[in-house]
Amino acid sequence: MSIITNQPAKMGxxxxxxxxxxxxxxxxIQLEDSTVNRELRVQSGQHYSESLPIEYQPPKEYVELFWSAANEYKTKVAQCTGIVAxxxxxxxxxxxxLVSLxxxxxxxxxxxxxxIKFRYGISLPHYSVSIIRDRGIDENALHYxxxxxxxxxxxxVDGWTGKGAISLELTKACQEFEKKYHIKLDNQLAVIADPGHCTxxxxxREDFLIPSACLNSTVSGLVSRTVLNDTYIGKNDFHGAKYYRQLLQSDVSNDYIELIAGEFSAISQEAEEIALLRVNEEINAEFSGMQDVKTIQAxxxxxxxxxxxxxxGEATRVLLRRVPWKILLRDPSSPYVRHILMLAEEKGVEVVTYPEMNYLCMGLIKSVKETNK
Known part of the structure; x- marks a missing residue:
């Protein structure tokens, strides 16, 4: 195996x-394209990881809604974080x-x-690495x-599960890693919310609003989505990403962390009790959310x-960086979907009430290939 010369990037x-x-x-490097152009290329066969969407810059009202949601659900997010931690x-x-995706x-x-530092006084190493659907995890990063x-x-570690594509990608990547290098990795993904029953x-397992899903890079350390494009990424390189320094004035990444972390003392005892109960529960990853997906597909x-x-979380992403066709809502009056309704109205996307599903909402992507025929 070649010597890994990559080092952590001074970015974010x-x-x-x-x-x-x-x-x-x-x-x-200029990797961004308009949402429609990018969607057309992706639906025509180009892999989504080869380019980037233009970062959506939300209006003032939407940022205010983010902070409203963050303050409203900070205790719940902290508790779910504590339980999994x-x-x-x-x-x-x-x-x-900790290796976050x-x-x-x-x-x-x-x-x-x-x-874990607050509760046990231990500062665990934490790295952020790239995993890409259909292309696997960054093996160079794992070797590092x-x-x-x-x-x-x-x-x-990831934020939440949708239908389980990344959970399955991670399992496959860990199997391939073991086969190639004879190193077994734990492929069980830790998430705050698992509405898809994927881990x-x-x-x-409630489908609720994790406020960090509301924004893009400005709540993720000003780092873009990850990129795997052979033009810029050699076989010994880490996968790539951009650092959006120009968005520094809009950055709320550290403010959000401090807000949630400020709740840890209030929730730690209950988080420990719930985590202890989980030890004796029979919990399975059945990917049961896929039945909803298949029903809606038909x-x-x-x-x-x-x-x-x-x-x-996934429906929010559809509205922020894909070409949305429809949004399905189980309950439009739920406080967890207020930002979805605001984005859908801003972008002129039809919202359909669809009570017969386990998820709170779904985002349906428009087929732009058919539109452009």
Whole structure:
């Protein structure tokens, strides 16, 4: 195996005490395109990881709604963070290495690290690495981590689950890693919310609004989505990303972390009790949310399940950086979907009340190939 010369990138607005990004800095390269052009290319066969969407810059009202949601649900987010952090620490203790999946996993990984430091006085290593659907995880980043922490026990972290594509990608990537390098990794993904029933390591299975899903880079350390484009990424490089320094004035990444972490003292006892109860529960990852997806695919005559994004977090992403066709809401009066309704109105997207599903909402992506015929 070749010597890994990659080092953590000096990028993003988070402190290096909170996270180290194992990414190649592509900040000087123009990778963005309009949402419609990019969607057309993706639906015509180009992989989504080869380019970036233009970062949506929300109006003042939407930022105010983000802060309203963050303040309203800060205790719930903190509690779910505490529950999953307690389970991680119980399973892996001081040997745990937090490896969050960039970028939605990054703020969650920081919160878990902060909670364990607050609760147990242990500062666990925390890295953010890239995993890409259909292309796997960044193996160079994993080799870097394993070389730095030969006695460590990796714990992968993400924000939430939708229909489970990343959970399945992670399992497949870990199997391939073991086959190639004879190193077994724990493929169980830790998340705050698991509405898709895709993991056994979660804070809750309720489909609720995790406020960090409301924004893009400005709540994720000003780091873009990750990029895997052969033009810029060599075989020995980490996967890439951009650092949006120009958005510094809009950045709320650290303010959000401090807001949630400020609740840890209030929720730690209950979080520990719930985590202890989980030890004796029979919890399975059944990917039961896929039944909803398949039902909706048939009813709305959608060509691919890739065009269906279930859950509050995924539906938000559809509105922020894809070409949305419809939004399905189980309960339009739920406080968790206020930002969805605001975005849908701003973008002129039809909202359909659809009570017969387990998820709170779903985002359906428009087939732009058919539109452009």
């Amino acid at each position: 607005s988070y402190s290096e005490d909170d996270v180290l990004f194992l990414l190649k800095d592509l900040s000087t 307690e389970q991680i620490y119980r399973h892996k203790g001081k040997q745990a290495i 960039a970028r939605a996993g990054t703020p969650v990984g920081i919160l878990i690290k902060r909670y 981590i394993l070389k730095k922490h030969p006695e460590g026990n990796i714990q992968f 056994t390591l979660f804070g809750t 009813e709305f005559e959608i060509g691919s399940t890739n065009y269906i994004k279930p859950g509050v």
